[in-house]
Amino acid sequence: xxxxxxxxxxxxxxHRDLLEFVRDQRTLFVTxxxxxxxxxxxxxxxxxxxxxxxxxxxxxxAPRPLAVALSGPDxxxxxxxxxxxxxxxxxxxxxxxxxLSVKVCDPIAAQMLIDEGEMHAWLHLPAxxxxxxxxxxxxxxxxxxxxxxxxxxxxQEHIVAVVQAVARDARRRRIAAEGLPASVFEPVxxxxxxxxxxxxxxxxxxxxPTAAGGVLVLLALLTATGAFYPAIDAIAGEKERGxxxxxxxxxxxxxxxxxxxxxxxxxxxxxxxxxxALSIAATAAxxxxxxxxxxxxxxxxxxxxTAAGITLVAFLGLAAVAAAVCLAVTSGSRSGKEAxxxxxxxxxxxxxxxxxxxxxxxxxxxxxxxxxxxQVALARDALAGVAGGTLAAHLTIxxxxxxxxxxxLLRAAATAIADEELLFRGPDSVGSPFARPAPRRRxxxxxxxxxxxxxxxxxxxxxxxxxxxxxxxxPSQQAALILPLVAVRLWQRVDRRETFGLRLxxxxxxxxxxxxxxxxxxxxFVVVAAATLALRGTHLxxxxxxxxxxxxxxxxxxxxxxxxxxxxxxxxICEELFFRGWLLAAAAGxxxxxxxxxxxxxxxxxxxAAFHLxxxxxxxxxxxxxxxxxxxxATGSLLPAILAHLAHNSVPLVLARYAAEGHGKRLVAxxxxxxxxxxxxxxxxxxLVGLCLLAACRRPTAPSAPDAVGRH
Amino acid sequence: xxxxxGLVKHFRAADGTLIxxxxxxxxxxxxxxxxxxxxxxxxxxxxxxxxxxxxxxxTAGTASVGGSDVRTDPLGVRRRLGYxxxxxxxxxxxxxxxxxxxxxxxxxxxxxxxxxxxxxxxAALGLASCEHRPCGRLSTGQRQRVSLGRALVxxxxxxxxxxxxxxxxxxxxxxxxxxxERMRSEGRAVLVSTHRLHEIERRCDRFLIIHSGxxxxxxxxxxxxxxTGGLEAAFFATxxxxxxx
Numbered sequence: 001x002x003x004x005x006x007x008x009x010x011x012x013x014x015h016r017d018l019l020e021f022v023r024d025q026r027t028l029f030v031t032x033x034x035x036x037x038x039x040x041x042x043x044x045x046x047x048x049x050x051x052x053x054x055x056x057x058x059x060x061x062a063p064r065p066l067a068v069a070l071s072g073p074d075x076x077x078x079x080x081x082x083x084x085x086x087x088x089x090x091x092x093x094x095x096x097x098x099x100l101s102v103k104v105c106d107p108i109a110a111q112m113l114i115d116e117g118e119m120h121a122w123l124h125l126p127a128x129x130x131x132x133x134x135x136x137x138x139x140x141x142x143x144x145x146x147x148x149x150x151x152x153x154x155x156q157e158h159i160v161a162v163v164q165a166v167a168r169d170a171r172r173r174r175i176a177a178e179g180l181p182a183s184v185f186e187p188v189x190x191x192x193x194x195x196x197x198x199x200x201x202x203x204x205x206x207x208x209p210t211a212a213g214g215v216l217v218l219l220a221l222l223t224a225t226g227a228f229y230p231a232i233d234a235i236a237g238e239k240e241r242g243x244x245x246x247x248x249x250x251x252x253x254x255x256x257x258x259x260x261x262x263x264x265x266x267x268x269x270x271x272x273x274x275x276x277a278l279s280i281a282a283t284a285a286x287x288x289x290x291x292x293x294x295x296x297x298x299x300x301x302x303x304x305x306t307a308a309g310i311t312l313v314a315f316l317g318l319a320a321v322a323a324a325v326c327l328a329v330t331s332g333s334r335s336g337k338e339a340x341x342x343x344x345x346x347x348x349x350x351x352x353x354x355x356x357x358x359x360x361x362x363x364x365x366x367x368x369x370x371x372x373x374x375q376v377a378l379a380r381d382a383l384a385g386v387a388g389g390t391l392a393a394h395l396t397i398x399x400x401x402x403x404x405x406x407x408x409l410l411r412a413a414a415t416a417i418a419d420e421e422l423l424f425r426g427p428d429s430v431g432s433p434f435a436r437p438a439p440r441r442r443x444x445x446x447x448x449x450x451x452x453x454x455x456x457x458x459x460x461x462x463x464x465x466x467x468x469x470x471x472x473x474x475p476s477q478q479a480a481l482i483l484p485l486v487a488v489r490l491w492q493r494v495d496r497r498e499t500f501g502l503r504l505x506x507x508x509x510x511x512x513x514x515x516x517x518x519x520x521x522x523x524x525f526v527v528v529a530a531a532t533l534a535l536r537g538t539h540l541x542x543x544x545x546x547x548x549x550x551x552x553x554x555x556x557x558x559x560x561x562x563x564x565x566x567x568x569x570x571x572x573i574c575e576e577l578f579f580r581g582w583l584l585a586a587a588a589g590x591x592x593x594x595x596x597x598x599x600x601x602x603x604x605x606x607x608x609a610a611f612h613l614x615x616x617x618x619x620x621x622x623x624x625x626x627x628x629x630x631x632x633x634a635t636g637s638l639l640p641a642i643l644a645h646l647a648h649n650s651v652p653l654v655l656a657r658y659a660a661e662g663h664g665k666r667l668v669a670x671x672x673x674x675x676x677x678x679x680x681x682x683x684x685x686x687x688l689v690g691l692c693l694l695a696a697c698r699r700p701t702a703p704s705a706p707d708a709v710g711r712h
Numbered sequence: 713x714x715x716x717x718g719l720v721k722h723f724r725a726a727d728g729t730l731i732x733x734x735x736x737x738x739x740x741x742x743x744x745x746x747x748x749x750x751x752x753x754x755x756x757x758x759x760x761x762x763x764x765x766x767x768x769x770x771t772a773g774t775a776s777v778g779g780s781d782v783r784t785d786p787l788g789v790r791r792r793l794g795y796x797x798x799x800x801x802x803x804x805x806x807x808x809x810x811x812x813x814x815x816x817x818x819x820x821x822x823x824x825x826x827x828x829x830x831x832x833x834x835a836a837l838g839l840a841s842c843e844h845r846p847c848g849r850l851s852t853g854q855r856q857r858v859s860l861g862r863a864l865v866x867x868x869x870x871x872x873x874x875x876x877x878x879x880x881x882x883x884x885x886x887x888x889x890x891x892x893e894r895m896r897s898e899g900r901a902v903l904v905s906t907h908r909l910h911e912i913e914r915r916c917d918r919f920l921i922i923h924s925g926x927x928x929x930x931x932x933x934x935x936x937x938x939x940t941g942g943l944e945a946a947f948f949a950t951x952x953x954x955x956x957x
Binding site for chain 2: 008009012016019020023024241243245246247248250251253420424623
């Protein structure tokens with residue numbers, strides 16, 4: 001078919017779908033009305049909240065009247081000292097009361113007065129107190145307050161201010177009595193000269209980009225939501241109405257149909273993005289008018305304009321990925337309801353990825369390729385005033401990554417849209433959702449996804465509640481990962497051997513595969529650490545430094561085998577059973593074809609990296625996940641992956657134990673800056689040799705089922 | 713014009729059972745001929761027609777429409793075929809005019825030709841009164857006529873119609889079948905399936921009776937004319953023979 005005719009078909013599908021979208025009230029609501037109303041409502045609510053909080057703060061900080069009762073033989077003399085001190089204060093300090101009254105009385109009356117709330121504090125002044133003030137000792141004073149009528153914190157500050165004023169007066173008297181000048185206790189006097197006087201307001205520089213991060217995450221989420229209903233309507237809705245068949249029998253390829261639908265959904269997502277951006281800009285313009293004069297936002301107009309431009313361009317890529325994700329997911333659904341159920345976790349994923357850009361340590365070149373997170377990080381960096389050249393490079397990388405991800409997702413959608421099973425076949429059986437399924441060889445993709453979701457939530461809670469001591473924290477985290485898996489495995493009755501690859505690789509040549517796994521794991525740690533160092537530099541976040549310190553403490557303060565068991569052995573077994581066992585088996589299915597195998601290896605590696613929760617360790621864990629996934633699929637056994645994982649986690653422990661003072665922590669955190677170049681070269685060679693050994697142990701490709709059916 | 717030779721389609725159920733939906737169907741429909749494909753529910757009529765329309769790919773066998781093979785030239789098949797089934801719908805938020813025009817564009821018609829074609833179809837199918845109303849607001853009969861218009865918009869030489877009268881009242885069904893007869897008389901090859909045997913008994917040139925994925929009997933209208941009980945008797949006799957086998 002000619003390009004002109006193909007483009008006409010794409011345009012026709014796009015035009016047809018756009019007509020349907022704009023006539024759908026749900027789409028219009030999500031695209032136009034929600035953003036127009038949401039930001040003003042959010043801004044109004046936050047402004048009101050802020051104003052109330054400021055009023056409360058102001059009320060709490062306002063000076064109050066203070067009444068003090070004095071008793072004892074020196075009460076009258078002390079009252080005079082208070083009067084003199086109050087007069088002698090040049091400028092009243094911030095915590096000075098709005099009015100001060102002093103009453104001299106006997107102790108019984110003083111107690112009654114404070115208990116009745118007429119006086120706020122009571123000072124008992126024995127004979128000689130005032131004389132001692134003029135002497136050389138420190139005079140102990142006790143301000144009594146009532147247990148019946150407790151005095152508030154602000155009045156306690158006033159009492160301190162009054163007593164400090166008396167003390168300053170006493171200091172002046174003592175200096176004068178010694179015949180010394182007043183300057184003896186003021187050795188330095190500082191004044192400012194030269195530049196203009198600084199504004200009275202606090203600077204928001206550095207704070208605004210962080211605060212704006214929340215809005216950027218919301219913008220990413222709403223842009224994705226803009227694609228939500230159109231995507232459901234475009235594929236699953238058409239299947240439900242029976243109109244998808246009419247498109248599939250038109251003389252256009254599935255790729256062209258998907259392209260047309262994608263353009264329509266992308267257009268809606270872009271409109272959602274623009275309306276949201278306009279609403280944010282208008283709301284911000286209104287909010288700026290309420291900022292007090294002299295309050296420095298820390299972002300000038302040119303920088304704000306540049307940031308807005310970069311954000312919009314980067315978010316065009318985000319909108320494309322969102323549209324493609326929604327389209328790919330709904331292509332695999334038979335009905336609108338099924339599509340809605342499947343898209344909900346996707347929106348959760350989008351929120352998680354977008355919000356991950358706000359974590360410390362995120363940003364930089366590798367992060368720019370991550371969909372949703374990369375665009376939010378880029379917009380945040382633009383607002384923070386990162387150099388133009390760096391921003392341009394990251395923007396280019398982000399757009400290129402978005403294009404690649406979008407293209408891959410559209411390919412998947414084009415395959416799924418014409419899938420005969422999804423087009424024409426309903427469920428094969430019906431039953432209770434809690435009915436125990438028949439035994440099967442491997443978990444389904446849905447089972448893999450569900451367990452990953454449960455384990456992630458469980459790991460999150462375990463992490464939040466974890467104790468400081470790694471001896472307890474590591475087992476609890478690994479248990480959080482493995483226990484949901486054990487429960488689901490027992491319920492679902494999948495084959496243990498098939499799912500978890502519980503077999504020796506390559507028959508009698510299994511030692512070769514085991515050696516290959518060990519070499520790859522050990523070498524990969526050093527190689528990826530060196531590569532990450534070259535790309536990202538040596539900066540480590542506080543969280544990474546803290547974790548490294550805890551690991552190092554464990555290594556140095558406990559027996560070596562305990563640290564090795566907790567950091568290397570237990571994670572190697574538990575995480576491999578989970579990621580390369582359950583998750584990989586669920587995603588790959590039986591004998592996956594080459595493209596699917598590549599996709600699932602990368603997918604499980606991404607999940608593996610995300611589970612490590614620390615963004616700066618993600619490149620290392622992602623690379624390890626890819627290698628482990630590949631070797632498991634290639635050999636059909638989990639053993640090489642377990643050994644590789646074990647070696648990978650053992651290397652930094654061994655190096656750190658014998659490293660020079662101060663270098664150990666950096667090594668544990670994955671910073672190879674103090675490793676020699678020769679070690680890196682040796683590690684690269686070990687990795688290559690390991691990969692060759694594993695490649696030699698690949699299992700033969702499984703023959704396809706004799707009755708396999710499918711599109712020709 | 714429409715030809716199938718040993719068409720086979722197998723599905724596999726979740727429990728691993730092999731389902732032989734179509735098991736070696738061969739048929740031919742010549743230009744200017746209307747052939748009825750008859751059978752009970754679930755015997756393979758729709759699956760056969762979907763393979764002819766390139767919606768399903770055959771497990772074995774070959775099929776072609778107007779010389780284009782369903783496997784090697786599916787786009788060629790789609791250009792030459794008008795397909796309609798009981799499950800094909802129309803977009804709720806588009807008007808009949810918009811539906812017909814968009815499919816005219818997908819079939820590569822020029823903009824000027826599209827306007828003329830839509831106008832003539834709207835008139836021929838009796839859709840003038842609802843041309844600008846959203847399809848979601850139309851009656852079942854009107855929607856079915858829009859579907860038929862969509863299948864005819866590119867003026868195809870072959871038609872595959874799976875229960876086209878389903879959901880239509882007697883008048884609507886009669887009008888639609890009259891239209892199909894006109895299509896046949898214009899030289900188109902028409903393959904039609906229906907459960908209402910009396911509707912097509914005097915309209916089709918030949919009848920194919922399918923059972924358990926196989927064509928068990930083939931009769932011409934002339935052969936049926938001499939048979940006591942007509943098409944209905946032949947149909948039930950064939951089914952009984954199929955069950956015994």
